[in-house]
Amino acid sequence: MAADEIASVESVWRSLRQEAEAVTARDPVFAATVARSILDHTGLGSAIAHQIGQRLGTSEADRARFTRVANEAFAASPDLVEAAARDLQGIVSRDPAPTALLPVLLNFKGFVALQAWRVANWLWRRDRTDLALLLQSASSEQLAISIHPSASVGTSVFLDHATGIVVGALVSVGDEVTILQNVTIGRKPDEPSRAPRIGRGVFISSGVTILGDVSIGEDAKIGAGSVVTDDVPAGCTAVGVPARLTNCPEPVPA
Numbered sequence: 001m002a003a004d005e006i007a008s009v010e011s012v013w014r015s016l017r018q019e020a021e022a023v024t025a026r027d028p029v030f031a032a033t034v035a036r037s038i039l040d041h042t043g044l045g046s047a048i049a050h051q052i053g054q055r056l057g058t059s060e061a062d063r064a065r066f067t068r069v070a071n072e073a074f075a076a077s078p079d080l081v082e083a084a085a086r087d088l089q090g091i092v093s094r095d096p097a098p099t100a101l102l103p104v105l106l107n108f109k110g111f112v113a114l115q116a117w118r119v120a121n122w123l124w125r126r127d128r129t130d131l132a133l134l135l136q137s138a139s140s141e142q143l144a145i146s147i148h149p150s151a152s153v154g155t156s157v158f159l160d161h162a163t164g165i166v167v168g169a170l171v172s173v174g175d176e177v178t179i180l181q182n183v184t185i186g187r188k189p190d191e192p193s194r195a196p197r198i199g200r201g202v203f204i205s206s207g208v209t210i211l212g213d214v215s216i217g218e219d220a221k222i223g224a225g226s227v228v229t230d231d232v233p234a235g236c237t238a239v240g241v242p243a244r245l246t247n248c249p250e251p252v253p254a
Helices: 009-026 028-039 044-056 060-076 078-094 102-107 109-124 129-143
Strands: 145-147 165-167 184-186 209-211 237-239 244-246
Touching (some): 009 044, 009 078, 028 044, 044 129, 078 102, 078 109, 102 109, 109 129
Parallel strands (some): 165 184
């Protein structure tokens, strides 16, 4: 997605409110849920914080705690809300299922898990590691997605189907990456300080494992069920166990 195609946080929030008002008008049964999730809030950050609290908390106290810390993070670092707005737009642009922003915010648990990670990473970088790990644990238990707070994740990232996804410590994920279900990205036991680096625009199919000190180049694709332990150049497709390269834009040296 080009930079000039990305709407501002304010524009995204206006669109969400308009969609929410339209849904409320045509579906009174759903109106209360939409009001609590969108119309009762003053901005996108508050609405996302509410989703984090509702989806991760298992008690009223937990829901209030997670909502409060998310609101704290979003107020202190507006760039987190800007990243969330880009994530919303990235999902709508790449997934043929949703035609609007509202269903993504309300129903796509991968989006909520990613925003919970953004809060956990914010905490981690401020040495509030225990609370950051608590958020990671809650996301793993409630949403089946575990992203370590020390990982690095770009924007316009899409966790599709969003079940069984593990992104380990120190992993780097670039902008516009798509990750399907049952994917593991992490370090090898004998290389604890080195983790995979996933480039911009990479597509990772279901059931993929990427381990160790490897680099996945921009716009590469990883086929379903593949196990990747070596670098994948930009634009290449990697398939199989162990993964082999195919469809590379340029010949790969033997």
